[in-house]
Amino acid sequence: MNNYLCDYCDQKLATMPITLPCGFVVCLDHLDIKYNSFNCIVCYNHIIDFEKCLNMPKNKFNFKNFETQIYIDPLYTNNNFLELKNRYDKWNKLSYYQINLSSNLKSRLFYFELLPNGEIIGSSDSLIKIWDLKTGNVIKTFRGHSSNAHNAKILKNGNILSSSADLTIKIWQRETEKCLLTLTGHTDWVNCVVELPNSFICSSSDDHTIKVWDLEKQLCLMTLQGHNNYVHRIALSGENELVSASADRTLKIWNLTTGECIRTLIGHQNWLHRFDILNNGDIISCSDDKTVKLWDKASGKCKHTFTGHNDSVLHVKIFDNREVISCCKDGNVKIWDLNTGECIRSFRAHEPSLSGIFIVNNKQFLTSSYEHTIRIWNL
Structure with missing residues (x-):
């Protein structure tokens, strides 16, 4: 045209x-x-x-x-012309600013998060690093994992929490970069860690389990069993509830007090990678089956399936409580209307694959590539 x-x-x-x-x-x-x-x-x-x-x-x-x-x-009513025009303009004005994080170019950026002070924390091969987002320079490097580090977070007390394919979980002192504690017990890669109240943390692993740990006692308090394949991601969905996503094609909701599985969400046709939780508790998930699904938490039923990606969907996030951002293995990103399930915008975010996405606010989000590039997207 x-x-x-x-x-x-x-x-x-x-x-x-x-x-x-x-x-x-x-x-x-x-x-x-x-x-x-x-x-x-x-x-x-x-x-x-x-x-x-x-x-x-x-x-x-x-x-x-x-x-x-x-x-x-395709069906218009008299009152929605300006709304349609505003949404069209909003996503067509999307722009980005790129930051190249300084690092060994042979390494891969597996995971990143934006910290409240504007710094970036991420896992790069076996290292945990903190970068200055403005300059891209490395501020801190935490060495001690003997294999790829898959996840890294800042704890409320300021220490660093990480998990790795070396089967361990480590706690680091930020200022000295020293390892304070190593937790062992998983028998395969540890993919994800989250902080719980009362000095507890939770971890998920390729050994099909989820473990709850007491950091003060340095003990595993509970092992959640029920998945029959790799457990890729976990996240809190309430004070005593946890959601997990697995390569067994299911999401599970767990009671952290009893360790029981409350509900299993079944519908994806291939591995699940990540998910996000809406304000009302509903869950949005993505999978190797090239789809994104919206789940009703109460019933466990799929409310809508978002189709249109041509490869595995590796990341999904809720944006501004009304739109869904999904990131594909091929580097393409799609913006979906949460209510109608229709695609609003598609664009290529990175070459090659995306390694992560982080929502800043209702005007900005960040994406990253394995090659240590961060793009700050502005509406």
Whole structure:
């Protein structure tokens, strides 16, 4: 469509093309959508009913297949023109600023988080590092894991928590970079760690289990068993509840007081990687089956399946409580409307695969690649 000229401005069609009832094609930006009816801007021989114009088959097709993949519901009502225009503008103005984190280029950035002070913590091969986000320079390096570190977090007391393919969990003193404690007990890679109240932490592993640890006593208090494959991610969903995602294609909700599985969410057709939890407790998950699913926590049923990715979906996050950001193995990112399940925007975020995503606020989010690039996306 970019090879055609707008019949109004005689320039290349730079935005969404709209075919008018008289047959002329113009850029959407030229139409004054504050009013449902207005004079044709090209031939002046008829009145354009904007709602009927947008529902013409050619325009509905263009909206759904426009090159930026903005999707607008093909059935319009009189009160939603400005809302549709605002959403279109919002995601088409998406821009980013790139930070290159200084590191060994042969290493891979497996995981990262943005800290409250604006620094980045991440796992790079067997090392845990903290970078200055403004300069990309390494501030701290924690050495001690003997294999790839999969997860790293800051504890409330300021210490660093990490997990690794060396089967261990480590606690580090931030200032001295010294290892304070090593927890052993898992029999396979430790993929994820989360902090619980009262100096407890929780870990998930390729050994199919989840463990609850007392850091003060340096003991495993409880082992949660129920998954029959790798447990990739865990997260708190309440004071005494934990959600886990596994390669056994299920999500599980656990009672941390009793260690019992409360509910199992079944529906994905391949490994689950990550999930996010909505304010109402519902869960959004992503999988190697190329889909994203929205789950009702209370019933355990899938409320909607988001389809459109062409490869494994490795990351998913809720944005601004109304949109879903999903990141694909091929480097593509999709923005979905949480309520309708429709894709609002698709774009290539990194070359090659993305290694993580972090939501800053309702105007910004961060993505990372294995090659230590961080992109700060602004709306």
